[in-house]
Amino acid sequence: xxxxxxxxxxxxxxxxxxxxxxxxxxxxxxxxxxxxxxxxxxxxxxxxxxxxxxxxxxxxxxxxxxxxxxxxxxxxxxxxxxxxxxxxxxxxxxxxxxxxxxxxxxxxxxxxxxxxxxxxx
Amino acid sequence: xxxxxxxxxxxxxxxxxxxxxxxxxxxxxxxxxxxxxxxxxxxxxxxxxxxxxxxxxxxxxxxxxxxxxxxxxxxxxxxxxxxxxxxxxxxxxxxxxxxxxxxxxxxxxx
Numbered sequence: 001x002x003x004x005x006x007x008x009x010x011x012x013x014x015x016x017x018x019x020x021x022x023x024x025x026x027x028x029x030x031x032x033x034x035x036x037x038x039x040x041x042x043x044x045x046x047x048x049x050x051x052x053x054x055x056x057x058x059x060x061x062x063x064x065x066x067x068x069x070x071x072x073x074x075x076x077x078x079x080x081x082x083x084x085x086x087x088x089x090x091x092x093x094x095x096x097x098x099x100x101x102x103x104x105x106x107x108x109x110x111x112x113x114x115x116x117x118x119x120x121x
Numbered sequence: 122x123x124x125x126x127x128x129x130x131x132x133x134x135x136x137x138x139x140x141x142x143x144x145x146x147x148x149x150x151x152x153x154x155x156x157x158x159x160x161x162x163x164x165x166x167x168x169x170x171x172x173x174x175x176x177x178x179x180x181x182x183x184x185x186x187x188x189x190x191x192x193x194x195x196x197x198x199x200x201x202x203x204x205x206x207x208x209x210x211x212x213x214x215x216x217x218x219x220x221x222x223x224x225x226x227x228x229x230x231x
Binding site for chain 2 (some may be wrong): 033035044046047050061062063071097104105106107108109111112113115
């Protein structure tokens with residue numbers, strides 16, 4: 001059973017950086033792209049970017065280019081998402097998601113439990 | 122990378138059918154048969170309801186169906202039930218390893 005487990009809630013000051021982790025289990029980690037999706041309070045879901053765990057290649061949403069970095073550690077089947085120069089607008093629930101071994105092409109079938117990031121002075 | 126356009130709200134009585142639209146461009150919805158739909162209850166992780174425009178994952182009731190015409194995809198919920206009350210988001214692959222979500226539709230069961 002594919003599962004994604006994320007790190008705990010974070011509180012950061014404006015201008016700081018935050019790094020959230022997402023550990024995968026129950027499927028072959030390197031076989032499926034993984035995504036980061038966020039939802040700010042009262043807003044919709046926003047695709048932030050994707051990482052190919054097999055080679056670390058990434059693609060980020062244009063809006064976040066230059067402030068977001070996604071990496072992976074194949075030895076622990078974990079991906080990381082770091083956002084720098086945090087602003088109040090980055091306050092959100094952050095999710096990792098993947099197809100996770102399913103045949104549901106280009107969809108996100110398995111989701112982490114979410115990590116709350118609060119940016120406040 | 123503009124968000125796909127969804128109506129902010131939709132509603133129906135139990136047993137009725139409701140359809141939610143999702144409009145994009147020829148670069149996303151119209152260009153690929155990789156539209157998916159997600160159901161999102163507050164405080165929980167989103168749930169995949171439809172993938173590849175019209176396919177249902179295992180365990181999703183056949184009351185949920187999807188379709189696409191040109192640059193607009195649609196999700197239809199038939200035989201509306203109280204537990205269908207949630208936010209629904211469309212998502213489309215947009216090429217070059219880019220995905221885009223719709224703005225979301227709040228479904229209310231009257």
